[in-house]
Amino acid sequence: MKVQSSAVKFFALILSLSIMLAGCGGGNSTTNNPPASDPPANPDTTVSEGGEKAPADYKGEITFWAWGDYESKLIPEFNKDYPNIKVNVVVVPNADYGKKLQTTIASKGDMPDVVLLEASGRGQFMQMDAFENLEKPPYNVNRADIVDFAIPLNENERGEIVTLQEDATMAGIAYKRNLAKEYLGTDDPDEIEKMFSSWDDFIAKGQEVYEKSGGKVTLMDGILEGGYKMVSGEYTEPFVKDGKLNIESTFLPTYKTLEKMVKSNTVGKYETWSSPWNASFANNTAIMYACPTWFVPFGIKPNDKNGTGNYGLIRAPIGGYSWGGTGMSIPKDAKNKELAWQFVKWVTLSESGATAFKNLNNTATLYKPVFEKEGFYTDKDPYFGGQDIMAKFTALGKEAKVRPITKYDRLINDSNTLVLKMMMQGTSAEEAYDTLVKDVLKKAPELK
Amino acid sequence: MSRAAKERRIAPYVFISPFFLIFGAFSLFPILFTLYISLTDWSLGGAPQFIGFGNYAEVLQDSRFYDALFNTVLFMIMIIPPQIIIALFISVLLTNGRVPLVGTFRLVNFLPYITTSVAVGLIFGILFDWNFGSVNVLLAKIGLIKENVNWLGQPWPSRIVVSLVTVWKYFGYTAVMFLVGISGISRQLYEAADLDGASKMQQFRFVTLPMLRPVMVFVILTTMIGCFQIFDEPYMLFTGMGASVVGGPEGAALTGTWLIYDNVFGSLSRFGYGSAIAYVLFLFISMVSFVTFRLMNKGEDA
Numbered sequence: 001m002k003v004q005s006s007a008v009k010f011f012a013l014i015l016s017l018s019i020m021l022a023g024c025g026g027g028n029s030t031t032n033n034p035p036a037s038d039p040p041a042n043p044d045t046t047v048s049e050g051g052e053k054a055p056a057d058y059k060g061e062i063t064f065w066a067w068g069d070y071e072s073k074l075i076p077e078f079n080k081d082y083p084n085i086k087v088n089v090v091v092v093p094n095a096d097y098g099k100k101l102q103t104t105i106a107s108k109g110d111m112p113d114v115v116l117l118e119a120s121g122r123g124q125f126m127q128m129d130a131f132e133n134l135e136k137p138p139y140n141v142n143r144a145d146i147v148d149f150a151i152p153l154n155e156n157e158r159g160e161i162v163t164l165q166e167d168a169t170m171a172g173i174a175y176k177r178n179l180a181k182e183y184l185g186t187d188d189p190d191e192i193e194k195m196f197s198s199w200d201d202f203i204a205k206g207q208e209v210y211e212k213s214g215g216k217v218t219l220m221d222g223i224l225e226g227g228y229k230m231v232s233g234e235y236t237e238p239f240v241k242d243g244k245l246n247i248e249s250t251f252l253p254t255y256k257t258l259e260k261m262v263k264s265n266t267v268g269k270y271e272t273w274s275s276p277w278n279a280s281f282a283n284n285t286a287i288m289y290a291c292p293t294w295f296v297p298f299g300i301k302p303n304d305k306n307g308t309g310n311y312g313l314i315r316a317p318i319g320g321y322s323w324g325g326t327g328m329s330i331p332k333d334a335k336n337k338e339l340a341w342q343f344v345k346w347v348t349l350s351e352s353g354a355t356a357f358k359n360l361n362n363t364a365t366l367y368k369p370v371f372e373k374e375g376f377y378t379d380k381d382p383y384f385g386g387q388d389i390m391a392k393f394t395a396l397g398k399e400a401k402v403r404p405i406t407k408y409d410r411l412i413n414d415s416n417t418l419v420l421k422m423m424m425q426g427t428s429a430e431e432a433y434d435t436l437v438k439d440v441l442k443k444a445p446e447l448k
Numbered sequence: 449m450s451r452a453a454k455e456r457r458i459a460p461y462v463f464i465s466p467f468f469l470i471f472g473a474f475s476l477f478p479i480l481f482t483l484y485i486s487l488t489d490w491s492l493g494g495a496p497q498f499i500g501f502g503n504y505a506e507v508l509q510d511s512r513f514y515d516a517l518f519n520t521v522l523f524m525i526m527i528i529p530p531q532i533i534i535a536l537f538i539s540v541l542l543t544n545g546r547v548p549l550v551g552t553f554r555l556v557n558f559l560p561y562i563t564t565s566v567a568v569g570l571i572f573g574i575l576f577d578w579n580f581g582s583v584n585v586l587l588a589k590i591g592l593i594k595e596n597v598n599w600l601g602q603p604w605p606s607r608i609v610v611s612l613v614t615v616w617k618y619f620g621y622t623a624v625m626f627l628v629g630i631s632g633i634s635r636q637l638y639e640a641a642d643l644d645g646a647s648k649m650q651q652f653r654f655v656t657l658p659m660l661r662p663v664m665v666f667v668i669l670t671t672m673i674g675c676f677q678i679f680d681e682p683y684m685l686f687t688g689m690g691a692s693v694v695g696g697p698e699g700a701a702l703t704g705t706w707l708i709y710d711n712v713f714g715s716l717s718r719f720g721y722g723s724a725i726a727y728v729l730f731l732f733i734s735m736v737s738f739v740t741f742r743l744m745n746k747g748e749d750a
């Protein structure tokens with residue numbers, strides 16, 4: 001059994017090390033397979049001056065990477081207006097989307113004609129020189145067509161509109177009517193809204209609910225991430241300004257409010273998207289959830305199938321805020337930009353797109369002429385006890401505030417997640433803020 | 449030279465060429481390309497720019513890199529001894545001839561190894577959940593803890609969970625190594641030991657263990673290298689806001705591979721820098737492995 005010589009042993013060692021290194025290196029040189037349904041290159045790659053041709057004159061195929069069916073169910077409606085543009089959807093799971101986009105851009109692989117950029121990871125992509133500036137010809141987007149509050153969500157740090165967010169993502173607070181009646185004394189949205197004109201009211205009531213229920217029910221689900229999104233929603237300073245970290249004005253006051261919420265048990269210990277959190281909708285342990293437009297179809301309804309009639313929507317004490325959102329962008333390396341633009345424009349900046357979006361996704365788009373049209377967005381959702389939540393959201397959108405997006409947003413949000421987990425265990429606001437700054441600067445020392 | 453002789457000379461090369469072709473395309477090329485990337489400043493969008501050893505200088509000043517090394521050393525201490533003891537115990541048990549259904553047990557022990565890391569991470573994440581996990585409920589019922597332990601939210605408990613998951617997942621694989629090693633030991637040695645009146649314990653101590661030394665060296669080295677690469681399980685364990693908390697609570701479970709992943713595919717998109725970390729880690733692992741290798745073979749043939 002004795003190994004023959006140390007040379008043999010050393011060779012074995014080198015081999016196992018190279019296997020190890022291959023594991024390390026492999027990730028960096030990943031080349032992406034071109035999507036299976038890549039269309040043949042359009043011979044007419046020059047983009048025309050636009051606007052002149054009739055919709056039916058646009059002919060060809062485009063490739064579109066999407067993670068769900070939020071957009072693909074609009075395609076049949078799109079084809080009613082543009083019968084000759086075939087949209088080939090390549091489904092890329094949300095978790096892999098950024099990575100796939102990243103490696104495709106870096107390896108100069110085949111880019112799709114339309115990509116989606118989700119709000120939380122959008123900054124780093126928008127900052128690159130990889131997407132068309134949609135304000136320039138032939139696209140000529142007019143800022144006045146976009147709902148005011150959302151314009152910063154479409155801009156990169158150079159002020160260029162490189163993405164068009166499809167969904168209007170203003171947010172309020174959703175609550176459960178049965179629990180509201182029991183612990184707040186009413187389930188009427190207007191009356192509940194009046195109870196909470198400040199976070200102090202919110203926290204006082206939170207403590208009351210916790211005590212009244214013997215610790216079984218909390219006013220809100222948790223600080224990670226709904227509570228954080230809601231409380232931080234009032235601050236609009238970008239996280240990075242002139243290349244320096246600029247987070248104190250957002251995070252210090254946010255953490256102070258969150259600390260009070262944790263101490264008073266206003267918030268529970270649920271973490272958004274965790275399985276206990278999913279179950280919380282049906283087991284009546286939290287009254288309220290921070291609720292942007294997309295939260296109704298993605299957060300509430302799938303988790304509480306028997307909840308029809310049991311939900312209501314109110315304005316948060318700080319007023320309208322925004323959470324999330326998906327933008328459509330056209331890569332500079334796209335092959336069929338002209339056709340891609342017809343699709344993007346139709347979804348984000350047209351009345352028929354907005355109508356389809358409203359009917360199929362129960363959500364408004366950011367096309368301002370329609371957004372401001374009296375009575376266009378109305379939906380007396382039986383799930384919300386007949387409350388017109390679409391009108392309510394639209395009203396919130398008129399006062400919503402957003403924070404400009406920076407390249408470092410995702411990095412800072414990653415650190416923030418870590419800090420919020422500490423705060424759930426009772427870390428003070430000051431300590432939490434110090435940890436946040438330290439963690440961010442560790443990852444990006446250039447921001448000092 | 450006759451045709452047959454020529455063919456005979458070429459044949460071996462043809463037969464071994466698939467390995468070298470695959471090795472070249474999927475191991476050697478990435479290794480060399482990574483070396484090239486590591487010498488460039490390549491982030492999203494821009495073309496790679498050659499910057500010499502700039503990335504390497506930065507790695508050596510990166511506090512996160514040292515955190516990752518420190519965590520890895522901790523994981524080695526927390527993982528290697530229990531993994532080897534458990535694996536050795538099981539393989540000795542399964543080879544002593546008195547356990548029925550050896551095949552079944554062998555399979556059962558090996559099952560964790562073939563379970564997808566993602567599933568393992570998810571399930572352990574649910575088990576060790578702070579407020580709703582079964583582990584805390586169980587510990588509280590037994591009366592071992594009064595307050596819930598935030599397993600995945602604090603540095604030391606989370607390191608324990610990561611070690612536990614890793615040991616659980618890989619002990620079966622290690623046990624197979626030992627099983628093979630033990631079945632390779634000549635029966636005569638045990639018979640001779642028996643005749644000399646050695647007890648079972650003495651046989652284990654003076655026959656099995658020394659004869660397993662080559663396997664032991666292999667297992668310890670590969671496990672050490674494995675500790676640098678711990679990634680999938682903690683990546684799935686520490687999630688929040690639908691995304692992973694990089695490095696776990698306070699970076700307590702940040703390992704070399706995770707650091708590379710975060711730099712390349714995470715919030716920073718720095719391909720060049722990530723590759724440089726990979727190479728520094730490679731050198732570091734080579735060094736550690738070499739030293740370990742020398743130490744473990746001391747007195748045998750040096």
